[in-house]
Amino acid sequence: MARIVMKFGGTSMAGTERIRRVANIVRRQAAPKPDGTRDEVAVVVSAMAGETDRLVNFAREANPLYDPAEYDVVVASGEQVTSGLLALTLQGMGMKARSWLGWQLPVRTIEAHAKARVEAIDAEGLLAAMGEGQIAVIPGFQGVSDEGRITTMGRGGSDTSAVAVAAAIGADRCDIYTDVDGVYTTDPRIVAKARKLKAVTHEEMLELASVGAKVLQTRSVSLAMKSGVRVQVLSSFTDGDGPSADDLPGTLIVSEVEMTALEEKLDMERQLVTGIAHDKTEAKVILTRVPDKPGAVAHIFGPLAAASINVDMIIQNVGRDKGETDVTFTVPQADLPRAQALLEEHRGEIGFNRIITDSQIAKISVVGVGMKSHAGVAADMFAALAERGINIQAITTSEIKISVLIDEDETELAVRVLHTAYGLDAEDEAA
Amino acid sequence: MARIVMKFGGTSMAGTERIRRVANIVRRQAAPKPDGTRDEVAVVVSAMAGETDRLVNFAREANPLYDPAEYDVVVASGEQVTSGLLALTLQGMGMKARSWLGWQLPVRTIEAHAKARVEAIDAEGLLAAMGEGQIAVIPGFQGVSDEGRITTMGRGGSDTSAVAVAAAIGADRCDIYTDVDGVYTTDPRIVAKARKLKAVTHEEMLELASVGAKVLQTRSVSLAMKSGVRVQVLSSFTDGDGPSADDLPGTLIVSEVEMTALEEKLDMERQLVTGIAHDKTEAKVILTRVPDKPGAVAHIFGPLAAASINVDMIIQNVGRDKGETDVTFTVPQADLPRAQALLEEHRGEIGFNRIITDSQIAKISVVGVGMKSHAGVAADMFAALAERGINIQAITTSEIKISVLIDEDETELAVRVLHTAYGLDAEDEAA
Numbered sequence: 001m002a003r004i005v006m007k008f009g010g011t012s013m014a015g016t017e018r019i020r021r022v023a024n025i026v027r028r029q030a031a032p033k034p035d036g037t038r039d040e041v042a043v044v045v046s047a048m049a050g051e052t053d054r055l056v057n058f059a060r061e062a063n064p065l066y067d068p069a070e071y072d073v074v075v076a077s078g079e080q081v082t083s084g085l086l087a088l089t090l091q092g093m094g095m096k097a098r099s100w101l102g103w104q105l106p107v108r109t110i111e112a113h114a115k116a117r118v119e120a121i122d123a124e125g126l127l128a129a130m131g132e133g134q135i136a137v138i139p140g141f142q143g144v145s146d147e148g149r150i151t152t153m154g155r156g157g158s159d160t161s162a163v164a165v166a167a168a169i170g171a172d173r174c175d176i177y178t179d180v181d182g183v184y185t186t187d188p189r190i191v192a193k194a195r196k197l198k199a200v201t202h203e204e205m206l207e208l209a210s211v212g213a214k215v216l217q218t219r220s221v222s223l224a225m226k227s228g229v230r231v232q233v234l235s236s237f238t239d240g241d242g243p244s245a246d247d248l249p250g251t252l253i254v255s256e257v258e259m260t261a262l263e264e265k266l267d268m269e270r271q272l273v274t275g276i277a278h279d280k281t282e283a284k285v286i287l288t289r290v291p292d293k294p295g296a297v298a299h300i301f302g303p304l305a306a307a308s309i310n311v312d313m314i315i316q317n318v319g320r321d322k323g324e325t326d327v328t329f330t331v332p333q334a335d336l337p338r339a340q341a342l343l344e345e346h347r348g349e350i351g352f353n354r355i356i357t358d359s360q361i362a363k364i365s366v367v368g369v370g371m372k373s374h375a376g377v378a379a380d381m382f383a384a385l386a387e388r389g390i391n392i393q394a395i396t397t398s399e400i401k402i403s404v405l406i407d408e409d410e411t412e413l414a415v416r417v418l419h420t421a422y423g424l425d426a427e428d429e430a431a
Numbered sequence: 432m433a434r435i436v437m438k439f440g441g442t443s444m445a446g447t448e449r450i451r452r453v454a455n456i457v458r459r460q461a462a463p464k465p466d467g468t469r470d471e472v473a474v475v476v477s478a479m480a481g482e483t484d485r486l487v488n489f490a491r492e493a494n495p496l497y498d499p500a501e502y503d504v505v506v507a508s509g510e511q512v513t514s515g516l517l518a519l520t521l522q523g524m525g526m527k528a529r530s531w532l533g534w535q536l537p538v539r540t541i542e543a544h545a546k547a548r549v550e551a552i553d554a555e556g557l558l559a560a561m562g563e564g565q566i567a568v569i570p571g572f573q574g575v576s577d578e579g580r581i582t583t584m585g586r587g588g589s590d591t592s593a594v595a596v597a598a599a600i601g602a603d604r605c606d607i608y609t610d611v612d613g614v615y616t617t618d619p620r621i622v623a624k625a626r627k628l629k630a631v632t633h634e635e636m637l638e639l640a641s642v643g644a645k646v647l648q649t650r651s652v653s654l655a656m657k658s659g660v661r662v663q664v665l666s667s668f669t670d671g672d673g674p675s676a677d678d679l680p681g682t683l684i685v686s687e688v689e690m691t692a693l694e695e696k697l698d699m700e701r702q703l704v705t706g707i708a709h710d711k712t713e714a715k716v717i718l719t720r721v722p723d724k725p726g727a728v729a730h731i732f733g734p735l736a737a738a739s740i741n742v743d744m745i746i747q748n749v750g751r752d753k754g755e756t757d758v759t760f761t762v763p764q765a766d767l768p769r770a771q772a773l774l775e776e777h778r779g780e781i782g783f784n785r786i787i788t789d790s791q792i793a794k795i796s797v798v799g800v801g802m803k804s805h806a807g808v809a810a811d812m813f814a815a816l817a818e819r820g821i822n823i824q825a826i827t828t829s830e831i832k833i834s835v836l837i838d839e840d841e842t843e844l845a846v847r848v849l850h851t852a853y854g855l856d857a858e859d860e861a862a
Contacts, residue, residue, distance in 0.1 A: 016492040055512065061447040062516045063523035070522070073515035073530050077508035081486065084504030085493045091501070092494035099504050103534060104579060148535060 001037040002172040003130070004029055007140065007162035010049035011179055012236040013082045016089075023089040025177065025236070030095060030135055042126065042136040042169065044162040045086055047078025052141075052155070068113030072142075072152045076102070079139030079158070087137045097135040100126060102142035102150065107161070109143035109151045116143055116151035118160065118223075121168035130169070138165055159220035167227035174224070174231045175250070176216060181235035182251035183208070183215055185424040186276040190412050193425040197274065198266055199252040201259045201369050204274050205231075207401040211277040211365040221253070230254050256369060272377055273368040273422040278411050280362045282312060282330040284393070285339060289353035292325040299349045300327060303342045309335045313363075313394045313405060327352075328394060330405065333359050361393065362411040365403040366418055378402050384421035390414050432468040433603040434561070435460055438571065438593035441480035442610055443667040444513045447520075454520040456608070456667070461526060461566055473557065473567040473600065475593040476517055478509025483572075483586070499544030503573075503583045507533070510570030510589070518568045528566040531557060533573035533581065538595070540574035540582045547574055547582035549591065549654075552599035561600070569596055590651035598658035605660050606681075607647060608667035613682035614639070614646050616855040617707040621843050624856040628705065629697055630683040632690045632800050635705050636662075638832040642708040642796040652684070661685050687800060703808055704799040704853040709842050711793045713743060713761040715824070716770060720784035723756040730780045731758060734773045740766045744794075744825045744836060758783075759825065761836065764790050792824065793842040796834040797849060809833050815852040821845050 006029060008022050022045075030041045047055075055075045059066050083099040090097035105126060109116035126136050140158025143151045153160055159176060166174035181196065183205065188194040200208070202225035209218040215233055224231050234250025254262065263270055290296055297316070304311055314329040331339045336357060343355055371377040378395075381402055385392060390413065394405040406414055419425060437460060439453050453476075461472045478486075486506045490497050514530040521528035536557060540547035557567050571589025574582045584591055590607060597605035612627065614636065619625040631639070633656035640649040646664055655662050665681025685693065694701055721727050728747070735742055740762055748757040762770045767788060774786055802808040812833055816823060821844065825836040837845055850856060 016489065019493065058447065058512070058516055059519060062450065062519035065523070066519050067522050070515045070518045070530060073532070074512050074519070077511045080508045080511070081489070081505050084501045085489055087501045088490055088493035088497050088505070091498050092496070099501060101504070101581075150532075 001033075001039060003040045003169060005042045005044060005162050005166040005169070005171045005174040007044040007158060007174065007176045008046065008236055009158065009178055010046040010052070012177060013045055013047065013086070014049040016085075019082070019085055019089050022177075022236070023086060023093055026086075026090060026135060027093055027095060029175075038133065040130040042130060042138060042165055042171070043086060044138045044140045044158060044165055045079060045082045046140050046158040047082055051078040051081075069149050072113050072116075072150045076139070076142040076150045076152050079141050083137045083139040087135075090135055090137070095135055096133055097137055098129065099137045099139070101139060103144040103148070105138070107138075107143035107164070109145060109153070113145075113149075113151055115154040116145070117153070118143060118164040121164055123165075123168040127169055156217040157219075159217040160223055163220045163224045163227065163229050163231065166229045166231075167223070171229065174229050176220075176231060176233050177236035178215065178233060179236065180215060180233070181237075181249065182233050183213065183253070183275070185274070186415055186419050187213075187278070190278075190415050191419045191425075194419070195424065195426045197251050198268060199254055199259060199262050200274055201256045202253055203256070203400055204367050204369055205253045207365065207367040207398065208275050208277050211279050211363060211367070211401070211403060213275070213277045216253075224253065225255075228255060230258070259369070270370050271368060271423065272370040272374050273366045273418075273424065274370070275367050276415055276418050276422070276424070277365045277367065278362055278415055279365070280408055280411065281333055282361060282363055282405075283333045283336045283357060283359040284328060284330050284361050284405065285336070285343075286356040286358075287327045287343070287350065287352040287354075288356065289324045290327050291351045292323050296350065297327065299346060299351075300343070301329075303346050304331070304339060307338060307342055309339050309342075313396045313403070315394045330361070330363070330394075360408045361405055362408045362414075363403050363405055364411070364414045364418065365401050366422065367401045369400050371402075372399055380421060381418060384417050385414060388413060388417050390417070432464075432470060434471045434600060436473045436475060436593050436597040436600070436602045436605040438475040438589060438605065438607045439477065439667060440589065440609055441477040441483070443608060444476055444478065444517070445480040447516075450513070450516055450520050453608075453667070454517060454524055457517075457521060457566060458524055458526060460606075469564065471561040473561060473569060473596055473602070474517060475569045475571045475589060475596055476510060476513045477571050477589040478513055482509040482512075500580050503544050503547075503581045507570070507573040507581045507583050510572050514568045514570040518566075521566055521568070526566055527564055528568055529560065530568045530570070532570060534575040534579070536569070538569075538574035538592070540576060540584070544576075544580075544582055546585040547576070548584070548650075549574060549595040552595055554596075554599040558600055584650075587648040588650075590648040591654055594651045594655045594658065594660050594662065597660045597662075598654070602660065604663055605655070606663045606665060607651075608665060609646065610667065611646060611664070612666035612668075612680065613664050614644065614684070614706070616705070617846055617850050618644075618709065621709075621846050622850045622856075625850070626855065626857045628682050629699060630685055630690060630693050631705055632687045633684055634687070634831055635798050635800055636684045638796065638798040638829065639706050639708050642710050642794060642798070642832070642834060644706070644708045647684075655684065656686075659686060661689070690800070701801050702799060702854065703801040703805050704797045704849075704855065705801070706798050707846055707849050707853070707855070708796045708798065709793055709846055710796070711839055711842065712764055713792060713794055713836075714764040714767045714788060714790040715759060715761050715792050715836065716767070716774075717787040717789075718758045718774065718781070718783040718785075719787065720755045721758050722782045723754050727756075727781065728758065730777060730782075731774070732760075734777050735762070735770060738769060738773055740770050740773075744827050744834070746825045761792070761794070761825075791839040792836055793839045793845075794834050794836055795842070795845045795849065796832050797853065798832045800831050802833075803830055811852060812849060815848050816845060819844060819848050821848070
């Protein structure tokens with residue numbers, strides 16, 4: 001017997017036939033095991049693909065400066081519908097099932113409407129029902145505030161809901177069914193020899209998600225890491241006759257302790273680098289001739305932080321003229337116009353000469369827990385890129401990640417070069 | 432200052448532009464009066480036209496023998512969306528507004544999912560918010576069970592929600608905005624000279640609603656009568672510049688006491704007959720040669736009642752042969768196949784010879800509180816119909832209603848004949 005949370009996204013829930021396929025996958029998970037036991041199963045669902053967009057548009061048409069509390073009332077209905085429909089479909093297949101809406105469990109969130117965060121999930125009723133063999137169907141993305149109003153967690157929040165439910169019920173595993181069948185060493189559309197990883201650590205997944213690997217929402221990985229939830233990413237395009245999720249067809253995301261154990265069990269050799277990610281969503285900003293004096297940088301980044309604009313890489317060059325410096329940093333492309341306006345507004349305090357912006361950049365990151373204990377990973381990266389004439393505009397590093405900023409046109413070349421350089425290319429069996 | 436409940440149906444809520452028109456009507460009601468006071472306003476809304484059908488279809492596709500509790504989770508979402516959207520639209524016009532979902536008020540219902548009945552509405556929070564000038568937007572059709580699950584009240588239940596809210600908050604009036612501008616003496620599509628009634632009593636409206644006048648859901652009228660709620664039916668096809676609902680452009684539905692007062696105030700002369708309704712949804716069933724012995728009738732109607740098939744008129748003819756009789760009754764056409772199957776199943780106990788059915792029938796009813804104190808209304812009806820050769824197949828009466836069953840082809844003729852006979856035709860001013 002295991003306790004399993006399964007999560008299905010909007011594409012999997014789009015219409016009666018697809019919901020039936022999801023129900024078949026759930027049935028397979030809930031079926032008796034060879035030893036006669038059964039898993040306790042909770043399913044977290046997204047709204048039908050396209051439905052949340054439809055509801056968001058209605059809310060914006062009603063009031064462009066919408067009240068987030070009423071916005072949440074409107075958009076949370078999409079998941080309410082699919083949770084009821086999946087419960088009905090499971091019942092139609094002879095299973096016991098019921099839906100548990102955010103306010104029914106309840107999923108208590110901190111009241112920041114439209115971007116709420118889960119504070120606590122009261123799992124008592126849920127566990128009792130699951131213990132009696134009832135499959136729990138839970139709408140993702142939604143919760144309830146202390147004031148008893150519906151909250152939602154921002155787009156993609158259903159992954160986070162699933163992990164939060166898994167943490168609350170002490171699930172043995174949280175299976176995220178998605179349109180890819182696992183986490184790869186890099187984007188298979190760029191590198192044909194990319195390999196599916198059997199397992200990665202939470203830390204690695206967090207770094208990969210934050211630098212553009214779109215498999216999981218960053219916040220869900222961060223919550224899984226904090227709560228120690230074992231996550232599995234696997235494809236929802238299987239049918240009820242395929243192998244069970246217990247046979248590990250996807251990618252497991254686990255703690256480092258379990259990773260070490262898994263490596264022994266699966267006879268995997270740990271690579272220095274686990275994966276290579278790229279991210280084309282950032283833009284570069286250069287402020288020229290900023291006075292090189294204490295507090296100057298605070299004048300730049302204070303206003304951006306106050307406006308919730310996320311600054312990533314920062315480089316400060318020594319300027320040609322004494323007492324002046326150029327400051328380079330990156331912000332999300334979507335925030336670039338706001339960032340420019342804010343900087344112009346604070347031109348007086350900052351004292352820069354010109355703003356130069358560039359959206360034609362890409363961030364390439366190599367990620368791997370293995371690099372913690374091995375020097376030279378960064379040097380290898382710079383050497384491999386230099387050999388192909390790829391110019392590095394900026395560098396940031398963490399314990400398990402090295403990111404470089406390059407010209408966007410060289411993205412694919414850089415990813416392929418690094419994938420080969422770190423020995424990640426698949427053997428002959430991969431196309 | 433008055434406390435007003437306004438209710439808008441699915442056609443009025445179908446899309447951003449129509450919701451904006453509804454918001455304009457609400458704004459007019461909530462605007463300051465000449466004396467500087469403001470009404471306290473609650474608005475009850477239906478789902479967008481077509482949305483509930485879409486959701487019902489999803490639920491049926493998921494599971495034709497659906498669990499009503501999960502069905503309710505799915506279909507209640509339609510009103511959740513429109514209540515949020517109307518609140519947003521009102522806010523966008525500068526009004527204070529918020530949505531109150533069924534489980535938030537809460538609207539407590541007796542747990543008969545998909546046909547729940549309102550048991551109690553906790554109006555405390557609602558009244559406090561309304562007292563602070565906030566417009567309350569309440570999704571119709573939905574409530575919450577003692578078990579904390581979403582319930583719905585059956586199709587058309589939003590009228591009932593509005594009346595229940597009006598009763599709970601002690602509203603001065605419950606305005607039902609609909610696609611007709613009031614209650615008429617009969618169907619204006621049949622009788623061009625039909626007149627709009629300034630007022631009718633609850634009892635009259637109840638009889639009219641139950642015999643085919645489609646203006647209001649029967650249950651809502653019955654609740655208004657029981658709770659003493661003053662209802663007004665009026666057209667939603669007005670704009671924000673039209674006359675205010677306070678100027679009585681529609682039809683008021685009131686207690687008999689208030690009716691008497693209104694008649695004096697409005698200088699109305701009470702008619703013996705207030706309105707004429709027709710209903711083509713019934714089917715006639717004749718069971719021939721049923722043994723004329725005690726308990727025979729129970730054998731017929733017991734199984735039908737157990738299957739919730741509503742039997743309306745019943746006539747028992749003395750048969751030609753001694754000890755046998757023909758039994759005639761009507762059931763809703765939609766239930767006819769089930770009724771026939773049940774009767775065949777119980778043929779043994781009942782002991783009839785043949786089942787003869789006829790769906791080509793119509794029920795014509797004359798309704799009026801005035802007939803309580805006047806004999807002869809029924810005799811006039813029979814005489815008027817006989818004069819035009821219209822054959823009466825069955826008769827039922829209540830204190831304020833006489834219904835006859837006739838051939839469906841003669842429906843329009845009968846309605847016109849009776850409308851004239853009781854002096855209901857409008858003077859020259861009507862077309």
